[in-house]
Amino acid sequence: MKLTVKEELCSGCNVCRVVCALENFSVVRPSRALLQIKGNFPDPGTYNIAYCNQCGVCADVCLEEAISETDGEYNIDYNLCTQCMDCVDSCPFEVIIVNDSGYPAKCTGCGKCTEICPRAAVSAR
Amino acid sequence: MSGLKVTVNLTGHLKELYPHLEEQTSIELVQPVSVFTLLSRLGISSRMVLLVTIGDTLIGKETIIDQPCELNLVSPPAGG
Amino acid sequence: MIMLNGYAGKNLKINVSSGECRVENTAPELAEKYLGGRGFVARLLYDGLEPGTDPLGEKNMVVVATGPLSGHLLPGSGKTHFGSLSPATGGYGDSNLGGHFGPALKYAGYDYMVIEGAAPKLSAIVIDNDQIRIVEYEELQGKGAIEAEKELKARLGEDYQIITIGPAGENKVVFSCISHDFGRQAGRCGIAAVMGSKNIKAVAVRGTKSIPVYNPAGAQKKGEEMYRVCFSKPGFKTWTPYGTASLTDWANEVGVFPTRNFQSSYAEFHKQINGQAIRDRLLVTEKGCFCCPTPCGKYGYAKTSVGNAYVEGPEYESIATLGGSCCLETIEEVAYANYVCDQLGLDTISAGVVASFALECFEKGVISANDVGKGISFGSLEDVVYLFEKIASRDGIGAVLAEGVRHAAGVFGQHSDHYAIQVKGLEWSGYECRNAPGMMLSYMTADVGAHHNRSWALGFDISQSDADVSALISAGTSGELPLSSPEGKVDHVISMQHSRPLFDALGICRLQTMEIGFETAHYEDVYELITGRKLSWPEMLEISERIWHLTRQFNAKHIDGFGRSADFPPRRLMEDPVTTGPNKGRFLKREILDKLLSEYYEKRGWDQNGIPTAETLERFGLEKV
Numbered sequence: 001m002k003l004t005v006k007e008e009l010c011s012g013c014n015v016c017r018v019v020c021a022l023e024n025f026s027v028v029r030p031s032r033a034l035l036q037i038k039g040n041f042p043d044p045g046t047y048n049i050a051y052c053n054q055c056g057v058c059a060d061v062c063l064e065e066a067i068s069e070t071d072g073e074y075n076i077d078y079n080l081c082t083q084c085m086d087c088v089d090s091c092p093f094e095v096i097i098v099n100d101s102g103y104p105a106k107c108t109g110c111g112k113c114t115e116i117c118p119r120a121a122v123s124a125r
Numbered sequence: 126m127s128g129l130k131v132t133v134n135l136t137g138h139l140k141e142l143y144p145h146l147e148e149q150t151s152i153e154l155v156q157p158v159s160v161f162t163l164l165s166r167l168g169i170s171s172r173m174v175l176l177v178t179i180g181d182t183l184i185g186k187e188t189i190i191d192q193p194c195e196l197n198l199v200s201p202p203a204g205g
Numbered sequence: 206m207i208m209l210n211g212y213a214g215k216n217l218k219i220n221v222s223s224g225e226c227r228v229e230n231t232a233p234e235l236a237e238k239y240l241g242g243r244g245f246v247a248r249l250l251y252d253g254l255e256p257g258t259d260p261l262g263e264k265n266m267v268v269v270a271t272g273p274l275s276g277h278l279l280p281g282s283g284k285t286h287f288g289s290l291s292p293a294t295g296g297y298g299d300s301n302l303g304g305h306f307g308p309a310l311k312y313a314g315y316d317y318m319v320i321e322g323a324a325p326k327l328s329a330i331v332i333d334n335d336q337i338r339i340v341e342y343e344e345l346q347g348k349g350a351i352e353a354e355k356e357l358k359a360r361l362g363e364d365y366q367i368i369t370i371g372p373a374g375e376n377k378v379v380f381s382c383i384s385h386d387f388g389r390q391a392g393r394c395g396i397a398a399v400m401g402s403k404n405i406k407a408v409a410v411r412g413t414k415s416i417p418v419y420n421p422a423g424a425q426k427k428g429e430e431m432y433r434v435c436f437s438k439p440g441f442k443t444w445t446p447y448g449t450a451s452l453t454d455w456a457n458e459v460g461v462f463p464t465r466n467f468q469s470s471y472a473e474f475h476k477q478i479n480g481q482a483i484r485d486r487l488l489v490t491e492k493g494c495f496c497c498p499t500p501c502g503k504y505g506y507a508k509t510s511v512g513n514a515y516v517e518g519p520e521y522e523s524i525a526t527l528g529g530s531c532c533l534e535t536i537e538e539v540a541y542a543n544y545v546c547d548q549l550g551l552d553t554i555s556a557g558v559v560a561s562f563a564l565e566c567f568e569k570g571v572i573s574a575n576d577v578g579k580g581i582s583f584g585s586l587e588d589v590v591y592l593f594e595k596i597a598s599r600d601g602i603g604a605v606l607a608e609g610v611r612h613a614a615g616v617f618g619q620h621s622d623h624y625a626i627q628v629k630g631l632e633w634s635g636y637e638c639r640n641a642p643g644m645m646l647s648y649m650t651a652d653v654g655a656h657h658n659r660s661w662a663l664g665f666d667i668s669q670s671d672a673d674v675s676a677l678i679s680a681g682t683s684g685e686l687p688l689s690s691p692e693g694k695v696d697h698v699i700s701m702q703h704s705r706p707l708f709d710a711l712g713i714c715r716l717q718t719m720e721i722g723f724e725t726a727h728y729e730d731v732y733e734l735i736t737g738r739k740l741s742w743p744e745m746l747e748i749s750e751r752i753w754h755l756t757r758q759f760n761a762k763h764i765d766g767f768g769r770s771a772d773f774p775p776r777r778l779m780e781d782p783v784t785t786g787p788n789k790g791r792f793l794k795r796e797i798l799d800k801l802l803s804e805y806y807e808k809r810g811w812d813q814n815g816i817p818t819a820e821t822l823e824r825f826g827l828e829k830v
Contacts, residue, residue: 011493011500014305015432018278018496021415022425028277029415031312031364038363041387042351042515045489045504116432118441118498119491136439137722142668172686173668175455178443183481199443201455201664 001111002072002125003035003051009121010047012039016113016122023112025099034107035095035122049122050093052107058087058096073109128153130193131163137200143169157191160184164198175201209236210419211273211736213311217337219330221403222263222322226337231316237738238826240748241272243709245317246288246299247755253319256762260292260395261377261402263323269310269368269408270317272712276308276416276495278428279731280435280723281714283308283495285385291394293379293555293609294630294654296760296767298394301658301709302368303494303502304386309366312412324404327375331361332410345406347372349548350384357409367409371550373597374401378607380555380632381597384547388492388504388517392552394631394653419737427731431723435498440721445491447480448501449521454479456525456636459667460686460788461644463637464529465583466561467626467777470637471786474535478528482536483519492517499717507540511586516544519553522657525635526557531564532583545590549597555609558632560592562610562625563602571619577602624777628655629764633774639783640686640791641666643694646801647701649772652756660701661719662694686787691797695804707749751825754810754817758827761816768814772802 017033025032036050052074059067059074066080067087076087081103088096088104099105113122133150140148145168152167164171164186176199177184190196208214209231218227239248246268258264268288275282285307291298310318313334320330324339327346331338345353350371357367366385373381374397381397382390391397400406418424435441444451456462457475464472476482483503493500504517519527519539523546528539546553566572567581574580578601581588595603605616610632614625626633631654638645643662651659666689708715711732717723725742733739761767773779779798782790806813810821822828 009491011491011497011502013493013495013497013500015278015496015498019425019429022278022421022428026421027415028418028421028424029312029413030308031413032415039387041504042355045387045492045506045515047490112429116429118432118436118493119500134439136443137720138664140722142664170668172455172459173664176443176447176451181442181446183447197439197443199440199451201452201667 001109001114002054003107003114003122004125005049005051005122007047007049007121009119010037010049011119011121012037012047013118015116015118019112019116023110024105024108032097032099034097034105035113050095051122052093052095055092057090057092058106061086061090074106075108076104076106078103128155129157129190131190132195133167134195134197136198139169139173139198139200142173142200154190157189159186160188160190160196161186163190169198173200175199208417209233210417211277212236212241213314213316213416215314215316217315217318217332219318219320219337219339220322221320221324221328221330221339221405224339236273238748239752240710240745241275241316242270242284242286242712243288243299243706244748244752245270246286247297247752247759249317249319250288250290250297251755251759254290254763258290258763260290260295260399263321265290265399265402267320267396267399267403268317271307271311272710273736274728274732275712276311277418277735278425278496279431279713280496280498280717281494282712283497284709284712284714285310285391286709286712287383287391287396289396289399290763291396291653292377292398293395294764296629296764297652297756298396299653300383300391300393300396302383302385302389302391303497303714304366304389305495306366306368306385306410307712308495309410309412311416312414313410314412314414320400320403320405323402327404327406329357329407329409330405332408334411334413342406346375350550351387351548353407354384354387357407361409362411365409365411367407369407370397370400371548371597373550374398375406376597376599376607377401378551378596378599379609380552380559381550382552384550388502388547389494390547390552392554393656397550418735420734424731424734427734431727431731432498434727435717435721435723438721438723441499444720445499445501446484448503450480450483450503450519450524452521453524458787460783460786461636461638461641461663462529463525463633463635465532466530466565466624467633467637468781469784469786470639470788472529472532477534478524478536478539486536487540489515494714497714499721501716505540507537507544509537509541509586511590512541514541514544516540516547519543522635523553523557526554526561527589529635530557530561531589533586533589534584538586542586542589542593545593549593551593551597554634555632556593556596558626559596559606559610559613560589562613563592563606564588565624566617566621571617571621572602622775624775626655626775626777628774629771631655636663637783639778639793640689640788642689642691642793642797642801643698645774645778645793645798646694646698646805649774649798649802650698650702650805652753652760659706660698661705662698662701665694665697691801695801695808698805699808702753703746703749706752707745710749710752711745751827754821754825755827757811757817758822768816769802772815773798
């Protein structure tokens with residue numbers, strides 16, 4: 001599933017990040033989420049959502065060709081990944097993380113964030 | 126002459142306070158009336174209704190209901 | 206270590222005098238008997254403080270506690286509970302805030318933290334998972350609470366969750382508040398003053414660990430279901446856009462809106478300060494707490510002749526005390542006064558009531574322009590802001606007002622205690638009760654003093670007064686409200702005093718249940734999936750009742766001569782008729798309240814002085830004072 005966001009609807013609740021970590025890593029640990037929420041307070045009092053918009057920069061920088069695209073979505077092949085972390089460093093939105101096994105992890109398009117967002121701030125494109 | 130059908134949804138504590146009414150109740154009006162009068166016909170104290178909306182639009186209790194519609198009645202919260 | 210599923214498993218005790226930090230396992234029996242949050246606060250304070258402790262001395266403690274459901278995937282799981290010996294009342298003090306702090310503390314690995322001692326210089330406690338530091342931040346002295354949070358986020362990182370105090374807390378104003386997330390507060394009981402006495406300006410937490418769960422897949426599935434249920438409630442769409450401010454018009458229609466220092470219970474200008482006014486004239490962003498499906502925070506921008514500001518709110522309580530009690534007639538003015546309180550770090554409830562007390566004292570000639578520094582009047586934003594600034598800096602008359610209305614009335618004399626609206630030293634919050642005996646009893650018997658959030662019996666009072674629908678129809682929307690009988694109210698109050706604070710022990714928000722009818726059975730199910738422990742809602746209510754008797758014991762232990770006399774409201778509410786509105790002419794005589802109190806004590810299992818009996822204590826596993 002490809003995501004789109006309406007930042008003006010975001011209330012900063014972070015439930016998307018809690019469900020993301022649970023779905024993808026089976027942990028109650030939003031620091032492992034594959035999207036980020038940033039508040040801009042006290043002025044102008046808005047939220048920004050950093051998410052994987054499938055831009056493909058990670059695939060472009062991966063020398064092992066471990067990140068490939070299918071139907072507009074990019075995923076990591078862990079059989080090819082050598083943990084060089086170039087994708088982590090290059091992500092323009094800083095939403096590729098390093099998981100507990102020491103491998104990069106990115107949005108898998110599971111769509112759980114879109115189902116649970118009470119504001120429709122994150123939805124399917 | 127067919128009546129004016131109004132569907133009324135009770136939320137929050139209204140269901141407990143008015144057990145004789147269903148969570149969704151219909152009433153047929155012979156002529157347009159205010160929300161306040163409609164409530165009294167249902168036996169609901171307007172004082173126990175915090176907000177009245179049609180869809181997402183808030184309306185006042187003096188608003189005249191002159192078309193079929195679905196009203197949402199919100200009770201005062203149990204918390205401030 | 207026994208795995209305490211749902212909990213972080215450890216807690217932190219920091220002595221800011223010595224710098225000693227102790228990390229210990231959270232005791233399973235504490236979790237079993239008290240759940241967490243308010244339960245932890247009550248038990249730790251009871252065990253940790255001796256009678257005669259100075260609330261502003263080194264031996265007082267600040268307890269910051271999460272609950273077993275805090276930080277998990279379920280609606281409203283972001284609540285944090287704070288407690289200490291209150292400088293306002295000399296007794297049990299606690300307060301709760303939303304936002305994101307509690308979850309961060311749990312993700313850092315701590316179910317609760319206890320702060321003791323006093324730092325030599327103004328400092329912040331900085332927690333980054335296992336790394337704990339006490340950092341001197343003298344340059345933050347005098348900075349507004351919001352300003353300080355912004356400064357610390359810039360220095361430490363945006364991924365820190367931070368609580369701060371403002372200059373009011375630094376100056377130990379007994380109704381100063383703890384602030385967080387640019388607009389959330391733990392307002393009541395002056396816990397920020399205790400932090401100020403410890404020279405702690407802020408606590409900043411970064412937590413990146415996980416919380417153990419008994420059945421992660423099951424808890425995730427149940428949590429997702431809970432959100433779907435919330436989305437399906439009609440109140441999800443109708444309540445959320447207005448939040449607590451939606452109460453404003455209703456409170457005026459039923460004549461419970463405190464106006465002009467509680468002289469009246471109706472404000473003609475209420476439509477200028479209601480929830481619709483916030484949406485039309487202030488709103489910038491709907492701001493939510495951690496994992497909340499019904500973000501009730503309204504972040505907006507207010508422009509006034511005195512100043513402009515971004516502010517979260519105003520909530521109903523602030524509208525009632527600043528708009529109603531101080532007679533600020535526009536939403537912009539209420540919001541700006543709210544902002545001033547937020548920056549100074551003053552509880553808007555107490556600050557509004559203290560200010561309106563001062564305004565009435567001036568009107569009556571009890572205090573003069575010389576005493577105040579200028580003439581002051583109801584309805585003036587400029588005068589309210591002036592008073593708040595005086596209070597926060599303890600300047601001139603501010604030094605007296607900073608001690609709360611009970612103390613100020615003692616200093617001013619001239620029978621001003623008659624209209625010092627407080628119980629036990631805590632100022633009354635936003636509901637005028639002279640025709641609401643259940644709510645009056647709620648305020649009289651709340652453990653922290655005059656606070657509404659333990660038992661909100663108003664709906665019951667108002668519905669009970671409408672026995673005759675035909676009388677209602679003839680009375681119309683603006684007619685006189687029928688008399689609300691005191692009969693049948695005690696049981697309802699007691700029941701609410703168990704159910705509402707239970708959410709504070711679980712570490713979650715009660716508003717999904719209270720406002721949109723979200724069923725409590727869901728919490729039973731998710732609690733079991735998270736902790737592995739089967740506990741029914743009635744069993745959880747028994748734990749909440751245990752906590753209730755414990756906090757009563759705490760007051761008996763710490764307040765000299767504590768008893769029945771501490772449970773009465775000010776004489777205005779027992780003797781002065783309401784001046785205008787649907788409850789014009791009403792007041793609740795002392796004899797009626799005396800009778801209610803006697804019935805309440807009997808049903809509580811307390812003696813007629815309001816002290817828990819030996820049998821009651823034994824029944825709940827509590828020792829005698």
